[in-house]
Amino acid sequence: MGKHDGTAGETVELRPTQYLEPIQPDVDLANEIGLIILNSPISDLEYLQRLYHHASFRVCADGGANRLYDLVSGHSPHGASTEALRSVVPDLIHGDLDSLAPDVRKIYERIGVKVSQDPDQYSTDFGKAIKKVVERLPNVREILVLGSLGGRVDQGLGLLHELYREQIHRHSHVRFWLFTESSVSTLLRPGTTLLHTPLAGGLIKRNIGIVPVYGPAVISTRGLEWDVQDWPTEMGSQVSTSNHITQDCITIKTDKDVLFTVERVIGH
Numbered sequence: 001m002g003k004h005d006g007t008a009g010e011t012v013e014l015r016p017t018q019y020l021e022p023i024q025p026d027v028d029l030a031n032e033i034g035l036i037i038l039n040s041p042i043s044d045l046e047y048l049q050r051l052y053h054h055a056s057f058r059v060c061a062d063g064g065a066n067r068l069y070d071l072v073s074g075h076s077p078h079g080a081s082t083e084a085l086r087s088v089v090p091d092l093i094h095g096d097l098d099s100l101a102p103d104v105r106k107i108y109e110r111i112g113v114k115v116s117q118d119p120d121q122y123s124t125d126f127g128k129a130i131k132k133v134v135e136r137l138p139n140v141r142e143i144l145v146l147g148s149l150g151g152r153v154d155q156g157l158g159l160l161h162e163l164y165r166e167q168i169h170r171h172s173h174v175r176f177w178l179f180t181e182s183s184v185s186t187l188l189r190p191g192t193t194l195l196h197t198p199l200a201g202g203l204i205k206r207n208i209g210i211v212p213v214y215g216p217a218v219i220s221t222r223g224l225e226w227d228v229q230d231w232p233t234e235m236g237s238q239v240s241t242s243n244h245i246t247q248d249c250i251t252i253k254t255d256k257d258v259l260f261t262v263e264r265v266i267g268h
Contacts, residue, residue, distance in 0.1 A: 010191065011191070011192045011194050012188075012189070012192070012193045013193075013194045013195075013196070014175075014186065014194070014196070015195070016177075016184045016186070016196075016197065016260075016262050017184075017197075017198070017201055017203040018054075019051055019054045019144055019179070020047075020050055020184070020203045020204075020264065021050070022050060023053045023054055031056075031141060031142065032057070032137040032139050032141070033054055033055045033056050033057075033141075033142045034055060034056075034057050034058075034059070034133035034134075034143040034144065035054075035055035035059070035143075035145075036058075036059050036060075036061055036126065036133065036144070036145050037058070037059070037060045037061065037065075037067065037090065037146045038064050038067075038125075038126060038146060038147035038148070039062060039063030039064045039066070039067060039099055040064075040067060040146070040147045040148030040151065041067060041148060041181075042067050042068065042070075043071070043181070044266070045071055045072070047179070048146065049087075049088060051146055051179060052088050054144065055144060056137065057092075057133060057140075058091050059091065059092045059094055059129045059132055059133060060090045060092070060094075060129075061095050061125040061126055061128065061129040062093070062094070062095025062096060062097055062098070062099045063095075063099030063125075064093075064146075065090065065093045065104060065105070065108060066099065066101050066104050068085075068088065069081070069085060069104050082107055085107070085111065089108075089111060089113060090113055091113075091114075091136075092114050092115075092132060092136075093108060093113060093114070093116070094115075094116045094117075094118065094125075094129055095117070095129065096117065096120070096125065096128070097117045100115070116132075124158070124162065126145075126159065126162055127166070130171070134174075140174060141173065141175065142174070142175050143174055143175070143176050143177070144179060145163070145176060145177065145178045145179065146179050147159055147178060147179070147180060148180055148181060149180050150181055159178070160213055160259065164257065167187050168187075168257065182264060182266065183262060183263055184204070184261070184262050184264050185259060185261040186259075186260055187259060188210075188252060188254055188257065188258050189254075190254055190255055190257065191253070191254070192251060192252070192253045193251070193252050193254075193260075194249055194250075195249065195250050195251075195252065195260070196249055197223075197247075197248060197249065197250055197262065198248045200248075202265055203264060203265055204245075204265060205262070205265060206225075206244040206245045207242060207243075207245075208224070208243050208244070208245060208250075208260070208262045209239075209242065209243065209259075209260070210233070210239075210243070210252060210254075210258050210259075210260055211239060211240075211258060211261065212233045212234055212256070212258050213235070214256070214257045214258070215234075215256055216232065216233070216234040216237075216256065217233050217234070217254050217255055217257070217258050218230055218231065218232050218233070218254070218256075219231050219240070219252060219253065219255075220252075220253040220254075221240075221251065221253075222250065222251040223245065223249060223250030223251060224244060224245065224246060224250055225245075225246050226240070226244075228240065233258075
């Protein structure tokens with residue numbers, strides 16, 4: 001929604017609930033949107049389906065294909081998992097393929113899913129998947145990432161690092177949205193961002209954070225329970241976590257890149 005790569009002085013508009021909203025599979029998507037499924041546990045089939053149907057190209061990053069298959073199998077009658085997989089079949093499975101289970105690979109290949117390998121050990125499967133999305137969708141403006149920050153600390157921090165690197169240094173025209181077990185997160189660039197946060201829709205909760213993961217920042221907010229004005233924030237000092245939305249639209253101004261995160265309602 002709105003501009004997300006505006007120039008200085010422009011207000012960027014975002015709607016964190018946009019890709020949590022239901023969409024009919026036969027709707028013709030006007031925009032090129034990528035979805036990357038990482039090798040993280042997935043427990044909510046409807047959550048996955050909503051992201052899947054908003055995307056026009058879907059990639060399982062290596063073991064993400066195992067996770068998708070496990071999810072579908074767990075929600076399918078005995079013997080019907082392969083057929084059920086067709087309803088959320090990825091366009092590609094890609095990575096170094098050290099995690100993809102051989103029996104799962106055969107199932108995907110039987111239903112026509114392409115599996116490709118990149119043996120480069122200096123890039124992660126996430127980075128490899130991003131390259132494939134950009135190759136297939138040269139005009140992509142949004143990439144949805146289904147992953148987790150709830151497992152190993154080093155992997156969670158590594159994922160936040162890669163989001164920053166990819167959006168700032170490699171694909172500045174692309175906005176990355178991270179969808180985890182309980183939150184929706186995205187990077188806010190320097191300037192002013194207007195975020196549409198309607199609680200009445202039942203998709204998000206009031207809890208938000210504005211985290212200076214990538215270095216010290218000065219922020220101003222409007223529409224939160226504890227608003228601040230020209231407020232220095234830094235890891236190891238003061239940080240705005242567990243703040244609360246009080247309006248359908250909130251405004252955040254920052255002089256440096258910060259991570260914005262909002263809690264989602266489980267089950268959507």
